Amino acid sequence: MTSIKKTDTELMDKVVRLARNRGFVFPGSEIYGGLQNSWDYGPIGVELKRNIKELWWKMFVLERPDMVGIDANIIMNTRVWEASGHLDSFNDTLIECKKCHTRFRDDDLFVYMLSEKGKPRSTNTEELLKELVSFPCPECNNVGEFTKPKFFHTMFRTNLGSIETPENTVYLRPETAQAMFVDFAEIVRVSRKRLPFGIAQIGKAFRNEITTGNFIFRLREFEQMEIEYFIEPPKTKKDWEKHFDHWLKEIKKWLDVIGVDKNRVKEVEIPKKERAHYSERTVDIEFQYPFGQKELYGLAYRTDYDISAHQKHSGESLKYRDPKTGKEFVPHVIEPSLGVERTILAVLLSAYTEEEVVSAKGEKETRIVLKLPSIIAPYKVAILPLSDKAELTKMAESIRKELIGDFSVDYDTTQSIGKRYRRQDEIGTPYCVTVDFDSLDDKKVTIRDRDTMKQDRVEIKKIREYLNKKLI
Numbered sequence: 150m151t152s153i154k155k156t157d158t159e160l161m162d163k164v165v166r167l168a169r170n171r172g173f174v175f176p177g178s179e180i181y182g183g184l185q186n187s188w189d190y191g192p193i194g195v196e197l198k199r200n201i202k203e204l205w206w207k208m209f210v211l212e213r214p215d216m217v218g219i220d221a222n223i224i225m226n227t228r229v230w231e232a233s234g235h236l237d238s239f240n241d242t243l244i245e246c247k248k249c250h251t252r253f254r255d256d257d258l259f260v261y262m263l264s265e266k267g268k269p270r271s272t273n274t275e276e277l278l279k280e281l282v283s284f285p286c287p288e289c290n291n292v293g294e295f296t297k298p299k300f301f302h303t304m305f306r307t308n309l310g311s312i313e314t315p316e317n318t319v320y321l322r323p324e325t326a327q328a329m330f331v332d333f334a335e336i337v338r339v340s341r342k343r344l345p346f347g348i349a350q351i352g353k354a355f356r357n358e359i360t361t362g363n364f365i366f367r368l369r370e371f372e373q374m375e376i377e378y379f380i381e382p383p384k385t386k387k388d389w390e391k392h393f394d395h396w397l398k399e400i401k402k403w404l405d406v407i408g409v410d411k412n413r414v415k416e417v418e419i420p421k422k423e424r425a426h427y428s429e430r431t432v433d434i435e436f437q438y439p440f441g442q443k444e445l446y447g448l449a450y451r452t453d454y455d456i457s458a459h460q461k462h463s464g465e466s467l468k469y470r471d472p473k474t475g476k477e478f479v480p481h482v483i484e485p486s487l488g489v490e491r492t493i494l495a496v497l498l499s500a501y502t503e504e505e506v507v508s509a510k511g512e513k514e515t516r517i518v519l520k521l522p523s524i525i526a527p528y529k530v531a532i533l534p535l536s537d538k539a540e541l542t543k544m545a546e547s548i549r550k551e552l553i554g555d556f557s558v559d560y561d562t563t564q565s566i567g568k569r570y571r572r573q574d575e576i577g578t579p580y581c582v583t584v585d586f587d588s589l590d591d592k593k594v595t596i597r598d599r600d601t602m603k604q605d606r607v608e609i610k611k612i613r614e615y616l617n618k619k620l621i
């Protein structure tokens with residue numbers, strides 16, 4: 150079999166189509182016309198998502214003595230967002246076309262200006278804004294009909310309790326990180342961890358983005374997997390760099406385990422003028438998506454900025470007391486920040502494969518196969534009785550029951566066996582176990598490998614052993 154090369158736009162369309170057809174991801178609220186780039190995870194997608202989150206938790210929390218997890222409230226005291234700076238500065242700049250009322254983020258519009266015909270002379274923001282008067286709207290083509298840039302707050306606002314007053318205004322968290330800082334002293338007390346150690350959290354965050362899109366890339370409701378790794382105030386650059394390098398390596402290891410295509414990953418050093426003012430170093434892990442090279446993950450050394458800010462605003466001491474020396478200090482922080490949906494998108498784009506194969510009738514055909522690492526595959530094994538005759542389904546059902554405690558198992562009796570193999574290939578199931586009429590006599594089944602399509606005849610009592618060996 151040979152792999153078929155695809156252009157990137159084709160790849161995106163194909164992955165979106167597969168995600169929909171096989172029940173990974175589809176538009177939310179669709180019977181009501183959908184809701185601006187909201188997506189629901191279907192029966193297959195939810196398993197992939199759970200596997201990714203559970204694997205992350207296992208690798209970075211359960212298997213490490215220097216990590217603990219939390220699960221904090223999405224709505225936090227508004228003063229948290231005052232202290233973190235989100236309330237003042239969590240804005241996007243919005244420019245609206247006066248004719249068609251399409252709203253653009255200023256940076257999206259500038260990218261468009263720079264890429265379109267009649268390139269502007271300057272890349273300076275002020276200059277670009279001046280030149281906007283001679284540019285056509287990307288939506289309606291009217292020239293120069295733009296409003297002045299307006300700030301637009303990107304935190305979702307709601308109301309706590311029944312009375313709508315400014316005092317009751319609360320926000321949905323725009324990141325999971327802050328709870329790890331706010332709860333720091335309490336976590337040190339109950340976990341009895343000593344520096345260096347980290348706090349991890351997986352959870353939803355919300356940003357009222359002006360523009361969303363590119364499937365599940367930019368969303369208003371999304372999930373993060375974040376770590377705040379606390380270290381002693383560094384005496385030299387090396388003291389924090391060793392932790393930074395460690396986490397950079399860990400991110401690369403993670404990408405490898407979940408099967409993200411290395412050739413599409415780039416490490417981008419963020420220059421000082423583009424970093425948050427408190428960050429001493431930020432590296433973005435970018436991915437070559439079909440729509441361009443964009444952020445997948447971020448790693449930042451945030452100094453002691455966060456804990457200090459919460460200490461100042463709350464008036465509470467969040468200092469760490471070294472049990473050996475008795476010295477008290479505000480710890481510094483390294484933050485590896487990962488998005489769940491972007492991970493899923495990168496994984497799907499990396500795993501999607503088309504191969505030319507020869508069918509049983511000798512005809513060339515295209516096979517779509519999602520080459521997911523088995524550790525994150527929605528199902529590890531599918532049990533497929535050749536027909537729905539009672540003697541076969543009875544045997545297949547008993548095999549399913551036998552395996553279900555050890556593996557996530559799909560069970561499918563519909564359609565021809567060829568179509569069922571095709572479905573399992575497309576959802577990335579590493580092994581298919583077929584129960585046929587010979588199985589009734591020889592007590593053996595056929596086990597088919599997703600990637601090689603090779604088939605082995607295996608004794609029923611040895612299926613578990615066979616799969617255990619293969620699925621390591």
Ligand SMILES: [Zn+2]
Nearest residue numbers: 246249286289
């Ligand atoms: Zn317009």
